[in-house]
Amino acid sequence: MLQRPTAPLDCCHHPLVRDLAWVVLAPDLIATRWQGRPTREQLGLADDARFRDFLLALEANPEPLERRVGNTVNGRMGLYHERLWQFLLDTAPATQLLAHNLRVQSGKQTLGELDLLYRRREDPAHIHLEVAIKFYLGLPEGPGGDTHQARWIGPGGADSLASKRHRLHHHQLRLTERPETRQALFELLGSDAVGADRPLVIHPQLAMPGVLFYPWRFHLPAPLDACHTHLRGTWLFWRQWRSYRDGLAAGTRGAWLTKPHWLALPRPERLLALRELEARLAEHFRKPASPTQLALWHAERGWRRLFVVADDWPRQIPLPPYT
Numbered sequence: 001m002l003q004r005p006t007a008p009l010d011c012c013h014h015p016l017v018r019d020l021a022w023v024v025l026a027p028d029l030i031a032t033r034w035q036g037r038p039t040r041e042q043l044g045l046a047d048d049a050r051f052r053d054f055l056l057a058l059e060a061n062p063e064p065l066e067r068r069v070g071n072t073v074n075g076r077m078g079l080y081h082e083r084l085w086q087f088l089l090d091t092a093p094a095t096q097l098l099a100h101n102l103r104v105q106s107g108k109q110t111l112g113e114l115d116l117l118y119r120r121r122e123d124p125a126h127i128h129l130e131v132a133i134k135f136y137l138g139l140p141e142g143p144g145g146d147t148h149q150a151r152w153i154g155p156g157g158a159d160s161l162a163s164k165r166h167r168l169h170h171h172q173l174r175l176t177e178r179p180e181t182r183q184a185l186f187e188l189l190g191s192d193a194v195g196a197d198r199p200l201v202i203h204p205q206l207a208m209p210g211v212l213f214y215p216w217r218f219h220l221p222a223p224l225d226a227c228h229t230h231l232r233g234t235w236l237f238w239r240q241w242r243s244y245r246d247g248l249a250a251g252t253r254g255a256w257l258t259k260p261h262w263l264a265l266p267r268p269e270r271l272l273a274l275r276e277l278e279a280r281l282a283e284h285f286r287k288p289a290s291p292t293q294l295a296l297w298h299a300e301r302g303w304r305r306l307f308v309v310a311d312d313w314p315r316q317i318p319l320p321p322y323t
Helices: 006-010 017-026 048-060 063-074 077-091 163-169 171-176 181-192 238-246 274-285
Strands: 095-108 108-118 121-129 136-137 202-207 210-215 233-237 255-258 293-297 302-309
Touching: 006 017, 006 048, 006 181, 017 063, 017 077, 063 293, 077 095, 077 108, 077 121, 095 181, 108 171, 108 181, 121 171, 136 163, 136 171, 136 302, 163 171, 163 293, 171 181, 171 202, 181 210, 210 302, 233 238, 274 293
Parallel strands: 121 202, 136 210, 210 233, 233 302
Antiparallel strands: 095 108, 108 121, 255 293, 293 302
């Protein structure tokens, strides 16, 4: 359950730069039939010194990153995550961003959007990258068996790992198979990129980082197809907080994480005393309240992520998708 800071993050102070570094470093949640995220090598950032220089240059001049992110720091986390990927593919040494949020239409009907289209600078192949960032809590009881992806739901109960994977597999990652999409790409890329003797080939990729939160004091196995390296956290009910707190090592400090900064964990010097976090939690759960994510840190035991939820959570559970 513990997560220790990753070395390249140590040099970063700006929250957007820290989140961008996290996007590069974080593993995917699940393995699928689709090719996974661009690797550090494919981004041109495999060398730690080069990666650190890339981040330090952004620390010194964060304005381009701030402009790309824009007002998404006050909006949906998914859109914020997309903007970070846009900036990364546009500025990493080995990639070139060709398009983002490319709408595909059939007449007046919108069929969907391609999140990102890019290429590697040493390779002419075009790559369609879909991105999703997800934080799921595992249910001790729920739809399907104990490894079913439908057991893993978002904090608000609106979606599940199963439903997200189903939509990615059956719709978003298959958009490039449609003739309408290929026509839109032909118009975008032009005859220089796609000639009569060179058929249009698009390689789909999926980047799906995030965290899976396991229930406290209940053994729940990882969901089907979970990556061995996926990030883990713990969730518990507010009524369990004091018992959980009493088991923490003396000197544990923490932070209240607010969207969209659920990505990189904060720097240790910005953490609060546990009693301050507890006072805020007590005020939060004095009335019907949404789940809240905390980051806890101890000098010897490292980091842990924690979701605290109301005692009546979840208020809804999404149905498994039709297969």
